[in-house]
Amino acid sequence: MPDATETTTGRYLVLLEDNSVSANARELNRVAGIHAAGTVESVSTEQLGTSDGVIFQDLGIAVVNAAPDQVSALARAVDEPGPISVVEAERVVHAIAAPARGETGSALVDESVFTWGLQAVGATLCSATGAGIRLAVLDTGFTVDHPDYAGRTVFTNSFVEGETVDDGHGHGTHCIGSAAGPRKPASGGPGYGVAHEAEIYAGKVLSDSGTGSDGGILNGIAWAIANGCAVVSMSLGAAVRPGTPYSQIFEQAAQRALARNTLIIAAAGNESSRPGRTAPVGHPANCPSVLSVGAVDDRRSVAPFSCGTMDTVGQVDVVGPGVDVYSSWNGKTADTLHKRIQGTSMATPHVAGVAALIAQQYNARGWELWARLMQAGRRLGLPSTDVGAGLVQAP
Template structure:
């Protein structure tokens, strides 16, 4: 996400009140003449596929409508938010990005990867832990996965693409890398072990195109898919930059609350927009700045806050935990591996650890969040930078 800015796709998100998808769809038609299709009525079709047949799509699992609207229609829906009724919020759909590889501080030494496990796995305590995530479903929403990568042979993998015209194959690399950290092997054929939840069921959701961009609607479709499949954890190394004081998305916050009610914890990257060497700390990006989404910052092998890692600069978006995020070694398309830096790399460390807690303690949702925060390693750094501290395995 470094160097990107939030921009609108030209479509809108309409948040519907709890259990109001049917009456909400009727209200969209009555107020603005918008015809919608409900995903509950069409088996096996994504929101992107349904859009061609209507003015909007209601994601039934989430209580969100994604619509196209002219200026008069948008005005009518904005006005409806201020009235009593099924429409709770109305906001522009954003363009979102894979949070790109960020260059670490020049003075930071390369992180070691020549042992049995990467420095990141050692830092979170994997070398002394027995849980593997077996029996737990974890969704990683990103640019997809290289299904031919030999390090994932024989794994339980379920895929879904929410990008029009593209299958789940990762033509970018970002998705394969983050899935590797969250759920890859601890004993690959070559190199150090790099995967935390090495026996978890992988739900690889492609919500970003091979060029690394996507939209709120694609992310929400992926979240809906993950919830409907009973995933305990959703990992998202994606988003859009925010400005200080910019409010968080009401739609994503309510979705995160609804996901928690269904037993699904959403974990997202805080963003890479900071330049701490020059004194600039950027705020947590969208959608990680939502209170009910766990926001993850990055530290290096010396447990110093990463140069690029976004921080808590106001009370709108707060960093909740940090993970290893500098020179992180993981899988890469084409049977390879690669080291990258970013809060993108820190996030799957937290998601992988969350999966281990879900296995060992059968925790879900807020209970899982609480256990992650309570067991984190406290660091001698401001909580505005590292939240509760460095994530630790059971």
């Protein structure tokens, strides 16, 4: 697992245009002497970390371990006829967290029954529950013995070498709770899950320290697509400088996911310090075909940390509740089973939960699901550069 201070891992991502895995594998071997194995779904963390390379068939993307001379050979192949079209260094990514401002809860909304976030997106008034919709949360994993999920089937997979899916961080369990947690928690407190009957797919792509890599995310996306997930929620990413090009490889991954009826939703990032400084939308949320989520508070004001649209690269598409958000946590005692935290990370699973409700209500998938989410946004009287189409609303 990469160190938290690093920005790249030493591996590379290769975008392949040929539909044949065997043809792509032959080309990687011919051009750079890389022996890459193909996979339909996902691969073990050991295989991803130790082999020459792995090709994710549904995404048409390879993650490779390459020496400098092999990287040069791949780069030259980009300009030649053949399936190798883009080569990028693999990035280190993190759970997107904002500094906590306390455990105060909402001063404006009665949260005795439901959280302010559920009420803000209209989930408590919606007849849809998310039943039958597969929703993947790619994060730090899931607290498998949390009492609020007793009797609930949660499908899990770890893409972090040496770690089980059990959440040693807490961030993933919190995000899963907002997206698809219970409306009547067994351990007490307000209901906090938007799509409370959705089928949960918990993919651990970030370690217990909250750090991961592009390859791990792609592994998780491939797993979600292979399992027919309609929605993928990713509260993770890497900060970028203004004007930094988005990843062509993640853009293609998102387009290919949409073609397979899987919508990817990602946090815009928490690098802003409003009102003095607005930071650009981070990776991979800055890709045009990834639905980017900013955060608002219970007053429907933009959260001070929420990234915004700065230039032609990356934009905020919608916003969700992201301040003082109450949800499940990885605690082991009664007073640590829930926690209030904030960030675009918390807004993202609210949007993913609403997407699951819309998917159930209208049988919408892919680009249609994207369009319905955007059309249903509640206008807030704020610049679209900060809130996009507005605050997402349940159908």
